Every structure is written in C-alpha cells, then in structure tokens.
Amino acid sequence: MxxxxxxxxxxxxxxxxxxxxxxxxxxxxxxxxxxxxxxxxxxxxxxxxxxxxxxxxxxxxxxxxxxxxxxxxxxxxxxxxxxxxxxxxxxxxxxxxxxxxxxxxxxxxxxxxxxxxxxxxxxxxxxxxxxxxxxxxxxxxxxxxxxxxxxxxxxxxxxxxxxxxxxxxxxxxxxxxxDPGPQDGAEGRRALVRRLRAYVDAHLWDRGLTPASVAAAQHISIRYLHKLFESHGSTVGRWIRHRRLEEARRELARPGRDDTTVAAVAARWGFAGAAHFSRSFRAAYGMSPSDWRDIRAARPAPASGGAAD
The missing domain is CATH 2.60.120.10 (Jelly Rolls)
Structure with missing residues (x-):
C-alpha cells in the first residue's frame, strides 16, 4: 500500500x-x-x-x-x-x-x-x-x-x-x-482514579475482578466508578482487559518462557480460559499468544528507500 x-x-x-x-x-x-x-x-x-x-x-x-x-x-x-x-x-x-x-x-x-x-x-x-x-x-x-x-x-x-x-x-x-488540570479542584478525583487503577493492577489474577467488585472495594457507586474512568479515556471493563493483556504479553515475551503454556498465562492473569484469552489477544495485537511467544529476535531484511527526516 x-x-x-x-x-x-x-x-x-x-x-x-x-x-x-x-x-x-x-x-x-x-x-x-x-x-x-x-x-x-x-x-x-x-x-x-x-x-x-x-x-x-x-x-x-x-x-x-x-x-x-x-x-x-x-x-x-x-x-x-x-x-x-x-x-x-x-x-x-x-x-x-x-x-x-x-x-x-x-x-x-x-x-x-x-x-x-x-x-x-x-x-x-x-x-x-x-x-x-x-x-x-x-x-x-x-x-x-x-x-x-x-x-x-x-x-x-x-x-x-x-x-x-x-x-x-x-x-x-x-x-x-x-484532563481539566489541577486548577479545577479535582485532585481528589484524580487521586481516586490512581487508587482504582492500583487496585485493578493488584487483582488482575482474580477472575472475579469486575466493575462491581472494584467499586465495592473503594466504597463508591458503580455509576460513579464508570464516570471516573470515562473522564480519563476508558471504561472500567476495557481497562481491566487492557491491563491483563499487557501483563500477559510481557510475561510471554520474557526470555526463558518458551515452555510457558498459553493456558497457564491465561489463568495467571485472570482470563476465563485459554480460548477467551487467545481471542482477546489476537483482537488486540493481530496475532495469537503462541505466535507472540515464539517470535525470535531475527531481524527482517532492510527495506529499500531513503531515511525519513
């Protein structure tokens, strides 16, 4: 193209x-x-x-x-x-x-x-x-x-x-x-979003991690939880899925993980199963988890064309 x-x-x-x-x-x-x-x-x-x-x-x-x-x-x-x-x-x-x-x-x-x-x-x-x-x-x-x-x-x-x-x-x-910036008096809300994301990161392994469980843990309503995440460019469910995929991708990329199974990684990061994990991974990154894991460091042949400015 x-x-x-x-x-x-x-x-x-x-x-x-x-x-x-x-x-x-x-x-x-x-x-x-x-x-x-x-x-x-x-x-x-x-x-x-x-x-x-x-x-x-x-x-x-x-x-x-x-x-x-x-x-x-x-x-x-x-x-x-x-x-x-x-x-x-x-x-x-x-x-x-x-x-x-x-x-x-x-x-x-x-x-x-x-x-x-x-x-x-x-x-x-x-x-x-x-x-x-x-x-x-x-x-x-x-x-x-x-x-x-x-x-x-x-x-x-x-x-x-x-x-x-x-x-x-x-x-x-x-x-x-x-982001409206600090002058709007919303520092408390930004701090709450940071705590919410930290909570999500600490519980990615938990298959029961849902917007309802996140809201309950922070003693806020689900409606307010959704409003906070929407103002920061995401939804709660999308953020949880994104972070799980990101951590799974990093694990599969680590050296010495060639024998790590896709099912084990899926379970470790809270996915319902290997099939669900594989579908989500392919939808996000355009390849299967096993293909991503098996990529080696071989460099592709240089393409023709001059250097860009």
Missing part, C-alpha cells in the same frame, strides 16, 4: 486544483508490530490523501508534520499544519493535506482495537487542531521520527513493544486533552 498524491484534479473539500507529486517523493508504508507507518515527501502545491492499509479495520491516523507548511482539511475545515505539529484523524473520515511548501509528513495507522479509548475520547482527539504543545506531544514527535527511520531494523518482538508504546502515548494524548 502506498501513500498517494491526488493527481491534477479539483479537491472536493477545498475546491482547489492540485497537481500530482513526483512519485520519487512518496514512500510506501511499512509494518511496525500491529501498526503501519509511512512517510510522504512532496513539493509545494501538492495534495495528499492517506488510504487505509488492507485489513486494518477501524483505525485512527496519527500524523507528524516534519517539515514545510501545509493545510490539513478535515470535514471541510482547513487548519494550518506547521513543522512539529501532530494531528489525529478518524480513519472513517476523509482528509487531505495540501502543501504550500515542500514538505515531509510521517503517518501512523493505529487500529482502534489497540487503543483504550471510548468513542467519545477518540472523537475529541480527532477534532483537535494540529498541535505541538502539552506533556505528551514533545515525547511522541521525536519517537515517531526515529521509528519511521529505523522500522526495517527492528526485530519483530521489539517492533510489537514499540507499537504498544505508541498506542499508549496516543491514549495519553486523549487523556491529557480531557
């Missing part, structure tokens, strides 16, 4: 005539674990679209505008996009990037299944204008630059860990945007 420019036509979102970019400036996307990453380079007065990779399902598109100046058009709204800006788009909605200078754009396709976000949080993040501020963007931008440069060099297991890191940081972007 290639990142494609829009050849000499009038764009329906902006009504602006555009010409195609030099094909040498368009780089194909590559796999990074369960993500796809790619880079577009193009001259001024070009317009780019980013088609979805085959089989990815619902996804968010994360963009880093690396150099040049451009205008991002989403839902018929034009927004300036400057070097260093990040943006997130819902993959179900069309977008166009119109370059006013020679530009470089890094893109990451993230399956929704890998993000612990509610639909409301994902929508709010995709509505956010291009940005470079906050506590997460300054970390995520340099990471994306390095990832697109070095994708062919990563061993499969390393690539999956890095994909998980990117997904976690994108989740934090949504939480950061939704």
């Amino acid at each position: 290639s990142l494609t420019s829009v050849p000499g036509r009038t764009d329906t979102a902006s009504g602006t005539g555009v010409r195609s970019a030099d094909p040498a400036h368009v780089r194909s996307s590559q796999s990074l674990g369960f993500l796809r990453v790619g880079t577009v380079r193009g001259p001024a007065r070009s317009s780019f679209r980013a088609p979805a990779p085959a089989g990815i399902g619902p996804y968010l598109l994360l963009g880093l505008h690396a150099s040049g100046r451009a205008t991002l058009v989403r839902r018929e709204t034009a927004e300036a996009c400057r070097p260093g800006d990040l943006f997130v788009c819902d993959g179900a909605e069309p977008l166009v990037l119109q370059a006013s200078q020679d530009c470089t754009l890094h893109l990451v396709w993230i399956p929704r299944r890998a993000l612990t976000l509610t639909d409301q949080q994902a929508r709010a993040l995709s509505d956010r204008a291009p940005f470079a501020d906050g506590s997460v963007a300054p970390l995520l931008g340099p990471l994306l630059r390095e990832l697109v440069r070095a994708v062919p060099e990563y061993a499969p297991r390393t690539a999956l860990h890095l994909a998980g890191t990117v997904a976690e940081l994108v989740t934090l972007l949504a939480v950061e945007e939704a």
Whole structure:
C-alpha cells in the first residue's frame, strides 16, 4: 500500500486544483508490530490523501508534520499544519493535506482495537487542531521520527513493544486533552482514579475482578466508578482487559518462557480460559499468544528507500 498524491484534479473539500507529486517523493508504508507507518515527501502545491492499509479495520491516523507548511482539511475545515505539529484523524473520515511548501509528513495507522479509548475520547482527539504543545506531544514527535527511520531494523518482538508504546502515548494524548488540570479542584478525583487503577493492577489474577467488585472495594457507586474512568479515556471493563493483556504479553515475551503454556498465562492473569484469552489477544495485537511467544529476535531484511527526516 502506498501513500498517494491526488493527481491534477479539483479537491472536493477545498475546491482547489492540485497537481500530482513526483512519485520519487512518496514512500510506501511499512509494518511496525500491529501498526503501519509511512512517510510522504512532496513539493509545494501538492495534495495528499492517506488510504487505509488492507485489513486494518477501524483505525485512527496519527500524523507528524516534519517539515514545510501545509493545510490539513478535515470535514471541510482547513487548519494550518506547521513543522512539529501532530494531528489525529478518524480513519472513517476523509482528509487531505495540501502543501504550500515542500514538505515531509510521517503517518501512523493505529487500529482502534489497540487503543483504550471510548468513542467519545477518540472523537475529541480527532477534532483537535494540529498541535505541538502539552506533556505528551514533545515525547511522541521525536519517537515517531526515529521509528519511521529505523522500522526495517527492528526485530519483530521489539517492533510489537514499540507499537504498544505508541498506542499508549496516543491514549495519553486523549487523556491529557480531557484532563481539566489541577486548577479545577479535582485532585481528589484524580487521586481516586490512581487508587482504582492500583487496585485493578493488584487483582488482575482474580477472575472475579469486575466493575462491581472494584467499586465495592473503594466504597463508591458503580455509576460513579464508570464516570471516573470515562473522564480519563476508558471504561472500567476495557481497562481491566487492557491491563491483563499487557501483563500477559510481557510475561510471554520474557526470555526463558518458551515452555510457558498459553493456558497457564491465561489463568495467571485472570482470563476465563485459554480460548477467551487467545481471542482477546489476537483482537488486540493481530496475532495469537503462541505466535507472540515464539517470535525470535531475527531481524527482517532492510527495506529499500531513503531515511525519513
């Protein structure tokens, strides 16, 4: 799958005539674990679209505008996009990037299944204008630059860990945007969420861990529990499943665990059974637990193409 420019036509979102970019400036996307990453380079007065990779399902598109100046058009709204800006788009909605200078754009396709976000949080993040501020963007931008440069060099297991890191940081972007900050007098609620998450982490092994048991342990109502988690970008059930999968994935990746059975890991982290665990793991990471466990550190052959900026 290639990142494609829009050849000499009038764009329906902006009504602006555009010409195609030099094909040498368009780089194909590559796999990074369960993500796809790619880079577009193009001259001024070009317009780019980013088609979805085959089989990815619902996804968010994360963009880093690396150099040049451009205008991002989403839902018929034009927004300036400057070097260093990040943006997130819902993959179900069309977008166009119109370059006013020679530009470089890094893109990451993230399956929704890998993000612990509610639909409301994902929508709010995709509505956010291009940005470079906050506590997460300054970390995520340099990471994306390095990832697109070095994708062919990563061993499969390393690539999956890095994909998980990117997904976690994108989740934090949504939480950061939704977090009202300390000035709203809600420090007590944030402290309670930290205690709730710590309680979940300490009881992941317990198959009886449910929203009701978590609420009871902290002496709050289930309704208030759900409200707290929704304001921090997740649901209680989704967070429990996410943390169980994350810990199971880490255990399967540890050296010397080749003889660890999937059933044993499923039981250790509170899943109802090996079949349920395997289905959940494949839905989240695009492969079975046994395949993830059996990945070796053999590096894939380097792909052709120049280094990204």
